[in-house]
Amino acid sequence: NAGVTQTPKxxxxxxxxxxxxxxxxxMNHEYMYWxxxxxxxxxxxxxYSVGEGTTAKGEVPDGYNVSRLKKQNFLxxxxxxAPSQTSVYFCASSYSWQGGETQYFGPxxxxxxL
Amino acid sequence: xxxxxxxxTEISVVEKEDVTLDCVYETRxxxxxxxxxxxxxxxxxxxxIRRNSFDEQNEIxxxxxxxxxxxxxxxNFTITASQVVDSAVYFCALSESRYGxxxxxxxxTILRVKS
Numbered sequence: 371n372a373g374v375t376q377t378p379k380x381x382x383x384x385x386x387x388x389x390x391x392x393x394x395x396x397m398n399h400e401y402m403y404w405x406x407x408x409x410x411x412x413x414x415x416x417x418y419s420v421g422e423g424t425t426a427k428g429e430v431p432d433g434y435n436v437s438r439l440k441k442q443n444f445l446x447x448x449x450x451x452a453p454s455q456t457s458v459y460f461c462a463s464s465y466s467w468q469g470g471e472t473q474y475f476g477p478x479x480x481x482x483x484l
Numbered sequence: 485x486x487x488x489x490x491x492x493t494e495i496s497v498v499e500k501e502d503v504t505l506d507c508v509y510e511t512r513x514x515x516x517x518x519x520x521x522x523x524x525x526x527x528x529x530x531x532x533i534r535r536n537s538f539d540e541q542n543e544i545x546x547x548x549x550x551x552x553x554x555x556x557x558x559x560n561f562t563i564t565a566s567q568v569v570d571s572a573v574y575f576c577a578l579s580e581s582r583y584g585x586x587x588x589x590x591x592x593t594i595l596r597v598k599s
Contacts, residue, residue, distance in 0.1 A: 401585060410493070412575055412589035413529075420584075428586065460529065469581035470517035470536055475529035 372396055374476035376461050382482045383451045391446040391479050393461030401464045402444040403428075403473065404436060406457040413460060419444055420467055451483045486511050488578050490590035497566050498598050505561040505593045507576030513537075515581040518552065518559045523573040523592070535559060566597045 377392040393402065400421050405413040405428075415428030419438040433455060435447045444463075448455060458480050462473040487510040497503045509518065520532040533543060535552050543550045547564045563570050576590040 403587075410591050412488075412490075412591045413577075413587070414589070415586055418586065458527070462529075464585055467584045469515065469579045469583070469585055470534060471585050472519075472531055472534060473585065473587060474531070475521075477528045 374461055374463055374474050376459075376476040376479050378479060379477070380480045380482075382484065383448075384484055385452060387451050388447070388449050389451065389481075390448075391459055391461075391481075393444045393446070393463075393476055394442055395444075395461075395463040395474075396442065397463060397465070397474065398441070399463035399465050399474075400441070401467050401471075402438065403462040403464075404434070404444065404446045405460045405462065406430065406455075407460060407478070408457050416446065416459075451481075453483045455481065456483045457481060486513075486516075486578055486580055486583070486588045488576050488588055488590035490574075490576055490593050492593045493591070494594040494596070496596045496598065499568060500565050502562060502564050503566050503595065503597075505563075505574050505576075505595065507559045507561065507590060509557050509559065509576070509578045511557075511578060511580055513580040513582055517579045517581075519577040519579075519587070520550065520559075520561050521575045521577065523575065525572070529575075532561075563595075566595075568597050568599050571595060571597045 403418040404416040417436040422441045461476040464471045522530045577587045
């Protein structure tokens, strides 16, 4: 079992460029999440999904879009990257939506927007 | 509103010292869950422990122990006889049952253990 994987590991973008971050999990989890980590701010929830074909906004959704076409994949898109989106992005998944369910995290994607 | 505060930005200790990482939380929910995650220099997030609001028993796992006190809204983490491998960023997080499984993280505490 690979658990939660993220592609790519590192990317440099110019302002205005677009890109898609891919998250994949092989644990048959229903629920998936995207977070961003910034210095001094911990992790903040961008978007989440409670099942295939569903997505919802988290705490900091502006500038991002997501899609969950397949249960095992959760895509995070940046349509027009901005320097403020320079961050480390983490994907996570969990078996249920019940509060307290452990979330399993991917290794992260480091994104630099110039 | 849910909030997690880790007031210690960075702590440095010498190997074999004990160290306590503080976590204070705010919630209006009666049912909630508290977590600690470790982020070593390699960058991944490692789950350490989960506690629910109805279980105030302290937890010990090897050199790690956790003290949950609802009266002070705190969930502190102690490492006994610290080792260099404990050097990492440690995050405390909260989820409230009414918001499903959404996690709110503290800012994290950087722990540096020197040999």
